[in-house]
Amino acid sequence: MSIKPARTRFAPSPTGHLHLGGARTALYAYLLAKKTGGQFILRIEDTDLKRTVSGAEQEIMDGLRWLGLQYDEGPDIGGKHGPYRQTERRDIYQQHAKTLVEKGHAYPCFCTPDHLEKVRQEQMKRKENPHYDGTCRALAPDEAARRIASGEAYTIRFKMPQEGATVAHDHLRGDIVTENKQLNDQVILKTDGLPTYHLAAMVDDHEMEITHVLRGSEWLGTFPLHVNIVRAFGWDEPIWIHLSVFLKPSGKGKMSKRETAAAIKDGYSIFIKDMQELGFTPEGVLNWCALMGWGVAEDDVMTVEQMVGRFTIDSLTPSPAAINFQKLDHFNATHIRLFTTEDLAARLKPYFTREGLEVNDDVLLEMIPLIRERLTTLDDCLAFGAFFFREEVSPTAEDLVAKGLDAKQSAEIARKTYEILSSLPSIDHATAEPPMRAYVEQSGLNVNQVFGILRVATTGQKVSPPLFESMEIIGREKSLQRVKNAIEVLEKI
Ligand code: GLU
Numbered sequence: 001m002s003i004k005p006a007r008t009r010f011a012p013s014p015t016g017h018l019h020l021g022g023a024r025t026a027l028y029a030y031l032l033a034k035k036t037g038g039q040f041i042l043r044i045e046d047t048d049l050k051r052t053v054s055g056a057e058q059e060i061m062d063g064l065r066w067l068g069l070q071y072d073e074g075p076d077i078g079g080k081h082g083p084y085r086q087t088e089r090r091d092i093y094q095q096h097a098k099t100l101v102e103k104g105h106a107y108p109c110f111c112t113p114d115h116l117e118k119v120r121q122e123q124m125k126r127k128e129n130p131h132y133d134g135t136c137r138a139l140a141p142d143e144a145a146r147r148i149a150s151g152e153a154y155t156i157r158f159k160m161p162q163e164g165a166t167v168a169h170d171h172l173r174g175d176i177v178t179e180n181k182q183l184n185d186q187v188i189l190k191t192d193g194l195p196t197y198h199l200a201a202m203v204d205d206h207e208m209e210i211t212h213v214l215r216g217s218e219w220l221g222t223f224p225l226h227v228n229i230v231r232a233f234g235w236d237e238p239i240w241i242h243l244s245v246f247l248k249p250s251g252k253g254k255m256s257k258r259e260t261a262a263a264i265k266d267g268y269s270i271f272i273k274d275m276q277e278l279g280f281t282p283e284g285v286l287n288w289c290a291l292m293g294w295g296v297a298e299d300d301v302m303t304v305e306q307m308v309g310r311f312t313i314d315s316l317t318p319s320p321a322a323i324n325f326q327k328l329d330h331f332n333a334t335h336i337r338l339f340t341t342e343d344l345a346a347r348l349k350p351y352f353t354r355e356g357l358e359v360n361d362d363v364l365l366e367m368i369p370l371i372r373e374r375l376t377t378l379d380d381c382l383a384f385g386a387f388f389f390r391e392e393v394s395p396t397a398e399d400l401v402a403k404g405l406d407a408k409q410s411a412e413i414a415r416k417t418y419e420i421l422s423s424l425p426s427i428d429h430a431t432a433e434p435p436m437r438a439y440v441e442q443s444g445l446n447v448n449q450v451f452g453i454l455r456v457a458t459t460g461q462k463v464s465p466p467l468f469e470s471m472e473i474i475g476r477e478k479s480l481q482r483v484k485n486a487i488e489v490l491e492k493i
Pocket of ligand 1: 010011012013045201214215216
């Protein structure tokens with residue numbers, strides 16, 4: 001069976017940060033396009049000028065690239081259906097609004113914001129749902145033409161059918177039936193000549209030959225309007241897919257500003273840029289996102305290539321997904337374990353250099369197998385491995401004193417340790433561990449006391465990767481020097 005190549009789009013408004021919800025929509029749209037040999041398009045929906053945030057568009061593009069969801073057509077790379085920024089498509093929408101008016105599916109509306117507000121207040125007093133009262137729907141066309149010619153400001157409203165019902169089909173939810181008398185004549189072109197989402201998105205999806213519209217379920221409310229607009233033009237409808245909502249981690253209620261702030265306090269975020277800074281990997285983030293709304297096994301570990309292989313729109317689910325940051329940790333850690341050493345080295349290096357450390361690439365490659373299993377986020381590499389790149393470490397006297405012993409006894413152990421290690425031609429796991437263990441045995445001390453002092457002396461910290469393997473990478477000379485320094489610190493107490 002041959003599958004028709006899908007054309008999908010991610011159509012964010014540049015009104016804030018690219019977040020988890022956007023990334024998931026983009027991912028599914030990308031997967032469908034790639035799975036079917038089609039195209040994935042980025043379209044910037046910037047017609048709400050008041051809400052546009054400067055820098056947001058760039059952040060969206062950077063975020064998609066960081067995630068590895070490269071679009072085939074978009075504002076910065078062009079394509080044969082451009083422009084891909086809606087404010088650059090003004091004429092196209094005006095032309096289409098005019099067509100709808102001519103076909104009797106839309107009409108100019110001269111109601112002022114003040115008048116509309118008054119009507120709204122009255123409707124609320126009567127306990128009615130606020131809706132447009134139809135004042136201008138009833139205007140004769142020549143009367144409307146006269147008012148336009150006289151320079152009166154106007155919007156264009158879509159003329160919703162008033163009888164019967166609208167049946168809109170969502171791929172995940174089936175037919176959604178709405179009584180037309182519940183529907184409202186919405187503005188599709190504003191007084192500034194720019195379209196609202198309802199017109200712009202329908203026109204663009206048609207003109208850009210979008211086959212599948214994947215978008216958030218917040219659009220279900222205006223879905224009947226959208227299908228009516230598409231049908232009024234006489235166009236084929238795309239396949240509509242409204243994705244599930246995200247619930248806050250407790251599973252109760254939607255993610256709100258308060259939950260978002262709480263997540264940030266805990267070292268997590270729903271914003272892609274933050275996740276990047278927090279040391280999450282695109283692989284981990286995408287794997288995590290992918291499973292919130294896709295009915296595959298909850299713990300399936302997949303790369304994007306593997307997702308492309310398995311993806312079908314039939315396996316998406318409309319049920320809400322609770323955000324679980326522990327799972328993000330899990331997927332991130334899991335993918336870190338799957339990267340090649342060279343790949344991981346390239347990703348970790350910036351964390352060290354940002355700390356002002358000079359990174360020796362050979363040391364970096366050698367230390368990775370020691371720390372890899374300990375990393376949940378990439379920036380954990382600093383806690384576990386910065387000491388490999390420091391000329392000296394500065395353990396505190398307090399850390400050097402072993403549990404149950406005093407400074408004098410600890411200094412004695414450090415001196416003995418130095419003696420043993422300096423007698424070895426090289427220091428590594430095979431050469432150093434046996435004599436050190438023999439010393440522990442014969443001294444009657446416990447292994448944590450002796451190895452603890454050595455660990456703090458050579459790495460500068462109480463928790464480190466495997467001790468002797470680490471010393472091997474640090475090197476014989478430097479390791480001995482560090483033990484010597486520790487003896488001095490201990491003797492000073
Ligand atoms: N611009 C809309 C938004 O950001 C996009 C909805 C859609 O994908 O059609 O919510």
